[in-house]
Amino acid sequence: MNLFEKVKALISARTVISDYGVKISKNEMACCPFHNDKHPSMKVTDDHYHCFGCGSHGDVISFVARLKGLSNYDAACEIIREYSLPIETEHSIKDKERKKFLKNKSQESYVTSVKKQFYGWVNEKVHELRDCEELIAETKEYILRTDPGVALNSNRFAYMLQKESTIGYWLHILCMGDDADKRSLFLEEREEVNRIAANIKRAGNEILGSSRKCVG
Numbered sequence: 141m142n143l144f145e146k147v148k149a150l151i152s153a154r155t156v157i158s159d160y161g162v163k164i165s166k167n168e169m170a171c172c173p174f175h176n177d178k179h180p181s182m183k184v185t186d187d188h189y190h191c192f193g194c195g196s197h198g199d200v201i202s203f204v205a206r207l208k209g210l211s212n213y214d215a216a217c218e219i220i221r222e223y224s225l226p227i228e229t230e231h232s233i234k235d236k237e238r239k240k241f242l243k244n245k246s247q248e249s250y251v252t253s254v255k256k257q258f259y260g261w262v263n264e265k266v267h268e269l270r271d272c273e274e275l276i277a278e279t280k281e282y283i284l285r286t287d288p289g290v291a292l293n294s295n296r297f298a299y300m301l302q303k304e305s306t307i308g309y310w311l312h313i314l315c316m317g318d319d320a321d322k323r324s325l326f327l328e329e330r331e332e333v334n335r336i337a338a339n340i341k342r343a344g345n346e347i348l349g350s351s352r353k354c355v356g
């Protein structure tokens with residue numbers, strides 16, 4: 141079936157012609173809208189119309205086309221739209237493609253924003269973990285220089301030493317690893333990395349701060 145046949149199979153000429161404002165009597169007669177018709181001279185059936193006055197004749201599509209000054213194709217599309225007929229037209233296909241395109245676009249921009257977040261995180265953590273390494277080194281040196289006893293008694297310092305190799309391992313992945321390694325670190329251990337980096341900073345600053353206070 142072509143487009144016109146599909147439309148005609150789904151809706152009767154009588155329904156559409158009547159909906160477009162032509163009053164149809166019980167004996168299927170109506171005043172013809174295509175000539176100055178005083179007495180009903182157009183016969184309207186389920187599948188066609190015929191005017192005995194002016195001779196205009198056609199189906200539901202040519203009726204709408206003539207009434208609205210449209211091509212048959214545009215008239216068919218108008219009927220499909222007006223009655224929400226389940227028929228695909230170039231318009232509805234284009235519409236579908238447009239929606240699909242927009243959906244893809246929004247998925248794309250979502251992926252872009254996750255990527256941005258990922259690379260931003262990698263950058264940020266490289267700096268933060270390097271700071272942690274420096275802080276651990278500084279703390280070690282400080283303790284050795286001022287009060288080696290802290291190294292034996294401080295839980296905080298023990299924590300820093302315990303995490304030192306983990307920090308080094310993460311830094312290695314973030315600086316030298318391939319994208320898959322970085323991604324899995326980001327996806328699976330992001331919270332852990334953030335948490336431990338924050339703990340190291342706090343522990344280091346507390347030790348350096350309190351040692352400074354004790355010395356000062």
Ligand SMILES: [Zn+2]
Pocket residue numbers: 172173174175177182191192193194195196
């Ligand atoms: Zn007529």
